[in-house]
Amino acid sequence: MTIYLFSGLGADYRVFSQLDLSVLSDKIIHINWIHPLYKEKISDYALRIIQSQITDNSCIFIGVSFGGIMAIEVAKHKKPLKIILLSTIKTKNELPFYYRWFGKLKIQNLIPDMYFLKAHSLLFYFFGITEKKDKIIMSQILNDTDIKFTRWAIDQVIGWDNKKIPDNLVHIHGSKDKIFPARYIKVDHMITNQGHFMILSDSTSIQNILIQTIN
Structure with missing residues (x-):
């Protein structure tokens, strides 16, 4: 069956680079982010993703x-047959309340572009990145970040009403x-002592759970 991979905000296929996806399926498709239209809603954006990139019905989503x-x-x-989520939220109720305050005050618009485009110690802290190899991957991803998409996506997360x-x-x-504190979220598998980028920092644990879940 086909496995569709949805990478993170501002990220791409490289967030999955520490996983051996070939043991999960011989048909792995990375969803490529497309440019959002002016004031486009996330629901409409999702429809355009389907139209342009998702063709198989027998599939699994990993986001x-x-x-x-x-x-x-x-x-x-x-x-899909199954949805596997990593380091995210399922509904608006799992979004920390202070994000909605930020959204109402438009605080995210006051953050300079450089904080989204360049690696720095504060970003590594919030993403839970400590290993040099993971910092390198993160830095490479940021260098290729589309700032317009990133800002649009942040607005969609803050205002998500699912x-x-x-x-x-x-x-x-x-x-x-x-980024999404565990105290607000009900999960099926909690990875101890791991942060937002656990897919890089503890890929072995993630790999084992994925194999168990898909099999």
Whole structure:
């Protein structure tokens, strides 16, 4: 069956680089983010993703961070056999309350572009990245970040209003995630002492859970 991979906000296929995806399926497709239209809603964006990139019905979605949110939106129209979420939220109720305050005050618009485009110690802290190899990957991803897409995606996360959890969903989360704190989230698998980028920092644990879940 086909496995569709949804990477995180500002990220791409490289967030999956520490996983051996060939043991999961011989048909792996990375969803490429397309440019959002002016004031486009996430629901409409999801439909364009389906039209341009998702062709198989017998499939599994794996979404990381913002990619997990997008996987749920896509699943409202294209029903996968299973949805596997990593380092993300399932509904608006799992979004920390202070993000909505930030959204109402438009604080995200005051953050300079450089904080989204260049690696720095504060970013590594919030993403839970400590190893040099993971910092290198993150830095490479940031160098290729589309700032317009990133800012659009942040607005979509802050204003996300989803209330329904798909039945066929498995949620994997890090206990020390600072972006989406675990205390607000109900998960199926908690990875101890791992942060938001656990897919890089503890790829072995993630790999084992993915194999167990898909098999």
